Amino acid sequence: MPEGPEIRRAADNLEAAIQGKPLTSVWFAFPALQPFQAGLIGQHVVRVQTCGKALLTHFSGGLVLYSHNQLYGVWRVVKAGAEPKTTRILRVRLESADKAILLYSASEIAILTAEQVAQHPFLTRIGPDVLDNTLTAADVKQRLLNPRFRRRQLDALLLDQSFLAGLGNYLRVEILWETGLAPHHKPQALSDEQCEALSQALLAIPRLSYQTRGRAQENIHHGALFRFRVFHRTGEPCERCGHLIEKTTRTSRPFYWCPGCQK
Numbered sequence: 227m228p229e230g231p232e233i234r235r236a237a238d239n240l241e242a243a244i245q246g247k248p249l250t251s252v253w254f255a256f257p258a259l260q261p262f263q264a265g266l267i268g269q270h271v272v273r274v275q276t277c278g279k280a281l282l283t284h285f286s287g288g289l290v291l292y293s294h295n296q297l298y299g300v301w302r303v304v305k306a307g308a309e310p311k312t313t314r315i316l317r318v319r320l321e322s323a324d325k326a327i328l329l330y331s332a333s334e335i336a337i338l339t340a341e342q343v344a345q346h347p348f349l350t351r352i353g354p355d356v357l358d359n360t361l362t363a364a365d366v367k368q369r370l371l372n373p374r375f376r377r378r379q380l381d382a383l384l385l386d387q388s389f390l391a392g393l394g395n396y397l398r399v400e401i402l403w404e405t406g407l408a409p410h411h412k413p414q415a416l417s418d419e420q421c422e423a424l425s426q427a428l429l430a431i432p433r434l435s436y437q438t439r440g441r442a443q444e445n446i447h448h449g450a451l452f453r454f455r456v457f458h459r460t461g462e463p464c465e466r467c468g469h470l471i472e473k474t475t476r477t478s479r480p481f482y483w484c485p486g487c488q489k
């Protein structure tokens with residue numbers, strides 16, 4: 227399942243294909259959305275915003291296309307007029323003079339006004355997005371110590387999108403390894419130093435993944451490349467202490483960690 231960095235990169239691809247270009251054709255599969263088609267032609271996509279696993283496609287006229295891909299939905303970029311061969315069911319097609327973006331298989335799709343976005347049940351439930359550059363480690367620390375979250379175990383808290391949006395299973399294990407924390411801790415029991423380090427890692431690791439994951443070292447001109455230290459590394463020696471990485475299950479999801487240095 228894609229996590230914040232992968233979803234943001236998919237949104238970047240959609241923006242690169244269509245942002246700022248007048249729409250020449252708009253098609254929705256769901257009859258409830260079809261009345262919006264004609265009015266969107268001639269408008270353009272201002273931006274594609276990610277909110278956890280939801281995507282908000284903002285049109286220049288003020289309306290917003292909300293889509294949540296769940297497990298099945300997938301966006302594709304194609305040349306204008308192209309119809310890819312696929313067994314997937316097309317739900318949305320937004321086309322400009324040269325490129326089109328297509329959404330397949332997603333079932334949660336809506337056209338919303340700004341007011342409806344502000345009241346949307348999913349969007350109002352999720353926390354700030356870790357890839358939102360206005361979010362600071364100080365904000366995250368404050369959130370960790372908020373009564374709503376401070377008594378929760380870290381393994382479950384890090385997957386809770388109402389705490390922070392954009393974290394998934396590989397990020398949770400990598401963040402906990404980075405900070406040397408075992409998964410059972412609660413924020414209220416951490417030292418100030420640990421809380422500080424965790425707040426930093428909760429932002430730095432997803433951002434590093436977004437910026438560098440899957441890219442070759444020669445294309446990165448500064449800083450480190452994102453790598454898995456524990457995820458899918460069962461039985462390999464820990465880079466920090468040499469103890470073997472273990473795999474277990476926590477909150478019903480695979481969990482990877484180093485019992486040697488995650489205390």
Ligand SMILES: [Zn+2]
Nearest residue numbers: 464467484487
């Ligand atoms: Zn270790």
